[in-house]
Structures are given as structure tokens and as C-alpha cells.
Amino acid sequence: MNSVAKPRRWEAFFWPAIAAAVLLAVWHYSVVLTGTKIFPSPTNVKTGVIELLHKNVLWADIGDSLRRVAVGFGAAVLVGIPVGLWLGWSAKANQVVNPTLQILRPISPIAWIPVAIIFFGVGDRAAIFLIFLASFFPIVLACVSGVSSVSPVLRSAGCNFGLSSTQLLRRVIFPAALPQILVGVRVALGIAWLVVVAAEMIAVDSGLGYLVIDSRNSGKRYDLVVAAMLMIGIIGLVLDFSVRRVERIKSVRWGFRNAS
Amino acid sequence: MTEAGAGQKMRVEHLGMVFQRDGGAVSALEDINLDVSAGEFVCIVGPSGCGKSTLLNVLAGFLSSTSGSVTIDGEAVTGPDPRRILVFQERGVFPWLTVEGNIGFGLSKLSRAEREARIAHYVQTVRLQGFEKAYPADLSGGMKQRLQVARALAVNPDILYLDEPFGALDSITRVIMRGELLRIWQTERRTILFVTHDIDEAVQLADRVIVLSSRPARIKEILAIDIPHPRNISSPRYLELRDELLTQIGLAYEV
Numbered sequence: 001m002n003s004v005a006k007p008r009r010w011e012a013f014f015w016p017a018i019a020a021a022v023l024l025a026v027w028h029y030s031v032v033l034t035g036t037k038i039f040p041s042p043t044n045v046k047t048g049v050i051e052l053l054h055k056n057v058l059w060a061d062i063g064d065s066l067r068r069v070a071v072g073f074g075a076a077v078l079v080g081i082p083v084g085l086w087l088g089w090s091a092k093a094n095q096v097v098n099p100t101l102q103i104l105r106p107i108s109p110i111a112w113i114p115v116a117i118i119f120f121g122v123g124d125r126a127a128i129f130l131i132f133l134a135s136f137f138p139i140v141l142a143c144v145s146g147v148s149s150v151s152p153v154l155r156s157a158g159c160n161f162g163l164s165s166t167q168l169l170r171r172v173i174f175p176a177a178l179p180q181i182l183v184g185v186r187v188a189l190g191i192a193w194l195v196v197v198a199a200e201m202i203a204v205d206s207g208l209g210y211l212v213i214d215s216r217n218s219g220k221r222y223d224l225v226v227a228a229m230l231m232i233g234i235i236g237l238v239l240d241f242s243v244r245r246v247e248r249i250k251s252v253r254w255g256f257r258n259a260s
Numbered sequence: 261m262t263e264a265g266a267g268q269k270m271r272v273e274h275l276g277m278v279f280q281r282d283g284g285a286v287s288a289l290e291d292i293n294l295d296v297s298a299g300e301f302v303c304i305v306g307p308s309g310c311g312k313s314t315l316l317n318v319l320a321g322f323l324s325s326t327s328g329s330v331t332i333d334g335e336a337v338t339g340p341d342p343r344r345i346l347v348f349q350e351r352g353v354f355p356w357l358t359v360e361g362n363i364g365f366g367l368s369k370l371s372r373a374e375r376e377a378r379i380a381h382y383v384q385t386v387r388l389q390g391f392e393k394a395y396p397a398d399l400s401g402g403m404k405q406r407l408q409v410a411r412a413l414a415v416n417p418d419i420l421y422l423d424e425p426f427g428a429l430d431s432i433t434r435v436i437m438r439g440e441l442l443r444i445w446q447t448e449r450r451t452i453l454f455v456t457h458d459i460d461e462a463v464q465l466a467d468r469v470i471v472l473s474s475r476p477a478r479i480k481e482i483l484a485i486d487i488p489h490p491r492n493i494s495s496p497r498y499l500e501l502r503d504e505l506l507t508q509i510g511l512a513y514e515v
Contacts, residue, residue: 153348156322161366161415162342171365175356254355254397 040223045230048223057211062231065196065207068124069239072131073192077185080136084143084184088177089169094144101140109134109195113202127199127207134195135188142184146177179247179255186243193236208232269418269451270296270319275328277314287476288314292328294470294479298418301445301452303462306472306480307509312455313423315477319453320346320421332419342366344419345412350428352408353396359383360392362407366415382410385444402433406440413448422454426461438464442489459509463502464491471508481508 024042031041040048052058087094087101109130120126150173158172200209208228215224247256277289288311296302306312317323319330321340330337332344340346353362363382367375383392386406396404405425412420425441426434438461445452456462462469463485471481483505487497 151351153352154354156340156346157348157352157354159322160320160340160342160345162340172354175354178356250395251356254395 038220038222040226044223045226048221048227049230052211052224052227058231061206061208061211061228062235064204065200065209066235068127068199068207069131069189069192069196072128072196073135073189075128076132076135076139076188076192080139080188081143081181084140084181085147085169085174085177087140088144088147089173101137105137105141109191110198113199116199117203122203122205124204126203127196130199130203131192131195135192138188138191139181139184142181142187143177146180146184147173149180150176175251179252182243182247182252186240186247189239189243190236193232193239197232208235267297267299268295269298269300269332270294271331272296272319273329273331275315275318275325275330277311277318277323278326289318289325290476290478292477292479294482296451296453298451299449301465301467302454302470303466303468304453304455304470304472305457305459305462305505305509306477307474308457310472310474311477312457312472315472316346316421316423316453316455320344322346342415343417344421345415345417346421346423347405347408347412347425349424350401350404353404353411355396358393358395359388359399359407362396362411363414365411378414382414385413385448386410386440400433401429402437405429405437409441409444413444413450417450419451419453422452424455424457427457434458434461441465446489459502459505459511460493463498463505464493469505471505483508 028042031039049058087097112130112133113126116126116129120129154172154176155168158168163171196207197209197212200207201213204210205214208231211228212225212232215221215228247253272292272294275289275292276287279286279288292315304312304315314323318325319337321337321344324338354365357365360379360383363379364375367378370378379392383389386409388403388406388410391399391403396407399407408425409420409422422441426437429437442465454462454465466485469483469485470479471483472478473480483501485501487495487501491498
């Protein structure tokens with residue numbers, strides 16, 4: 001199959017399915033051949049998932065994780081976009097704030113866990129705070145770089161039609177930077193989903209992260225550990241997919257290279 | 261022309277522009293003097309990099325000159341103004357707005373009904389019917405430039421500045437666009453200042469052609485094109501004026 005030809009419809013599903021099947025087979029036979037008693041086989045995991053579904057804990061945990069991400073990530077979007085637009089717009093503000101931002105940015109959100117627990121105690125708010133922190137920086141940085149790369153021609157055109165500064169920001173700068181901002185939002189959502197699992201392992205006692213660590217601690221149920229991991233992967237994929245759908249809306253599609 | 265007459269639109273007096281660059285001063289424009297009448301079509305030509313675009317940006321208010329003045333209807337130009345719109349060479353339309361959205365961009369003060377009527381009128385003027393809901397990404401280069409012209413005309417400006425508006429188009433589209441622009445100019449009667457590096461374009465479109473020297477740009481010659489429209493581009497007078505311009509620019513016309 002050469003790279004120019006469009007893959008036929010069945011191929012688009014067939015080959016990825018084969019790849020997944022190969023991985024499952026390797027996993028299955030590794031478990032069988034090594035005769036391990038601890039690590040689960042794919043069949044064990046399947047029964048594990050069914051068990052979780054029957055006990056109803058899975059839905060509650062998924063709900064808790066998603067709620068934390070929704071609140072933390074949502075707050076980061078609501079705060080991060082205005083802050084990022086302002087920093088991108090005002091060179092002076094950026095000069096003042098940027099060094100601090102650059103020092104805070106590389107600190108892994110995981111490192112904030114002890115601090116979050118001091119501030120908020122073990123509970124929802126600590127986890128939400130961590131998710132907020134984790135998604136705030138990518139969003140702000142995407143806004144700053146989005147605003148600074150708005151074409152001067154478009155700015156001039158906006159000025160020419162008599163826009164005030166706030167109108168220019170709202171009607172030209174923001175929509176022109178939006179594709180880049182969306183990329184930042186997507187990255188942030190991915191990170192938020194990584195962080196919620198880590199936070200739930202330490203800072204709270206519900207959610208998918210808690211399910212992973214609790215399944216291990218209470219009876220070494222590795223079938224449930226892997227089942228929870230699988231759910232985390234699938235939900236992460238769904239989240240990413242939904243942001244990608246947003247990128248296909250026509251008023252932002254122009255900003256993406258592979259726009260069709 | 262000493263006093264601002266009835267037909268006079270723009271007066272440029274002793275205009276100069278010096279850029280500070282790497283510690284040194286680079287002069288881009290020197291002692292530009294020019295009067296433009298209302299409804300006149302003026303082309304500005306000159307060797308590339310001579311400062312044609314700088315001149316247009318000063319006239320449009322995007323750059324402040326370092327000496328001299330630009331007055332329009334007796335009023336000094338101090339910044340960009342919707343009464344005079346600059347059309348860029350390319351990528352000047354807003355890619356997140358539809359054709360309608362772009363044309364309506366400068367019309368937010370109008371009532372909804374007025375705005376829609378204005379948009380419909382200029383969609384017709386630039387012949388983009390059927391593309392009202394299309395995004396710029398789905399338009400050809402020529403259509404995008406027509407859209408830019410429509411967006412400019414929609415706010416009812418006195419003056420249109422066009423900065424090599426057809427420079428990025430292929431030669432066939434360019435010829436078609438010239439015809440379209442002339443048709444629009446003849447019906448709408450705006451004052452047009454048109455920067456180009458294409459001699460034929462200048463002779464086909466302009467009432468007068470301003471020839472600039474290479475940097476720093478001075479006015480080398482102002483040539484009146486005294487051929488009525490539609491112009492026959494193989495008439496002796498056309499060829500004569502064309503040769504005159506080529507000589508002024510310092511180009512041999514034997515390849």
C-alpha cells in the first residue's frame with residue numbers, strides 16, 4: 001500500500017484489528033507459557049471487567065474521575081484562555097510573568113500532590129486542584145503563542161475597519177489564534193486525564209486511579225488493575241476524539257494542516 | 261493646483277520616511293509630492309523594494325511619516341480609518357468567517373436588514389453569488405481577492421488602497437481581475453491608489469501612473485494615460501506609453 005493511495009475501507013479497520021489481536025495473543029501466550037499466578041491473562045481481565053460492571057463500582061469510579069477532570073480542566077480553560085490572551089496581547093505583562101511561568105511549567109503536577117494535600121486535605125478538592133494546575137499551563141502557553149503568531153495583515157485589516165482594542169481582541173486576535181488554542185486545550189485534556197489517575201491513587205478514595213491502587217492493595221486483584229487500566233485508556237481515547245471533532249468545525253478548520 | 265479644488269481628494273506634501281535600522285538611518289521615501297482627485301485611478305510603479313508599499317502604508321495611516329504630511333479632504337491622516345481601506349496582496353481575508361461574514365465584517369453598526377442588503381449587493385458586485393456561505397479555504401486565489409475588495413467596498417470608503425492585489429495570482433486570473441476591478445471602479449467611482457510592479461497593469465488601469473525611483477523612493481515621473489476605456493492594448497498609443505514607462509523604470513524592452 002503506497003502512501004498516496006487511500007486505504008480501502010476494510011483495510012482501515014482490518015490492519016489495526018490485526019495489530020491489536022497480535023498484542024492480545026502475545027499477552028495471552030506469555031501468561032500461559034510463563035505459568036504466572038499473579039499477572040492476569042486477557043480472559044481474566046474480561047471476567048474482571050464484567051465483575052466490576054456487576055458491582056456497579058466501575059460506573060461510580062468513572063463518574064468521579066470524569067467529574068474531577070470536568071471541574072479542574074473546565075476551570076483551567078475558563079481562567080487559562082483569558083490569562084493567555086492577555087499575556088499574548090501585552091508584551092509588558094508577558095515580560096513580567098513569563099519567567100515565573102517558565103519555572104512553574106516544568107514542575108510535574110505529581111510533585112504538587114503533597115502541597116495539594118496540605119492545602120485541601122485528602123479529598124476531591126485536592127485532586128481538582130492538581131488537574132487545574134496540570135491543564136492550566138499548556139492552555140496559557142498555547143494562547144500566548146497563538147496570539148503572537150496572528151498574521152500582522154489580519155491585525156491591520158481589523159484596525160482598518162475601525163475596531164477598538166477590545167473589539168480587535170475579540171473579533172480578530174481570538175478567532176485567529178483559536179486553532180492554536182484548541183491544540184493547547186487538547187494537550188491539556190490529555191495531561192488532565194493522566195494526572196487524575198495519579199492524583200486519585202494518593203489524594204482521594206474514589207475514581208479510576210483509586211480503583212487501580214485499591215484493587216492491588218485489597219487482595220492483589222491484578223485482573224481488576226488491568227481492567228481499570230483498560231478503561232482509563234478507552235476513556236482517554238474518547239476524550240481526545242471528542243476534542244478532535246471540535247477541530248473539524250469550519251471556523252477553526254482552516255488552521256489545521258491536514259484540513260480536508 | 262494650489263488650493264484644494266472641488267475635485268481634489270488627497271494631497272501629499274514633502275513626504276519623507278526614514279527607518280532607524282541597526283543603528284543606521286535608512287531613507288525609504290524622499291520628498292513625495294502628489295495631488296489625487298476624487299474618483300481618480302492612480303497606479304504607483306517602481307522597482308521592487310523601492311518603497312511602494314511603504315508609501316501606501318503611510319497614505320493609509322498604518323505608518324507615520326518622519327516628515328511632510330498627507331491630507332485627505334483637508335484633514336491630516338493620523339491613523340487607519342474605515343473611510344480608506346487597504347487591500348492586501350494575499351491572506352487578507354479572515355479565514356474563520358464565511359464570504360458573508362467577511363463582507364459584513366465592517367458593518368456591525370448597521371441594522372441587520374441594512375447589513376444583509378449591503379452584503380447581498382457586494383456579493384453581486386464581485387460576482388461571488390452561490391459562495392455566500394463558503395469559507396475562504398474553499399475559494400480560489402482570485403475569488404479571495406474579490407472578496408477582499410468586496411469587504412473593503414462594503415464599508416463605503418472614499419479611497420481604496422490596493423497593494424499589489426493581483427501579484428500572487430496567475431497571469432490569466434490577473435487579466436480577468438483587472439477587467440473586474442475596472443468595471444467596479446466605473447460603477448462605484450471610488451478613488452483608487454494601486455501599487456503594482458506590472459507595467460501593463462498600470463497602463464491598462466490607471467488615469468495616471470506615478471513612477472518611483474529606487475530606494476530612497478522619489479517621484480521620477482507622473483504619466484497621464486490618455487486612452488479612453490476600454491483600452492486597446494495593441495494600439496500605437498498604448499504601446500508608446502508602455503515603452504515610455506519601461507524606459508522610465510530603466511528596463512530595456514528587448515529580452
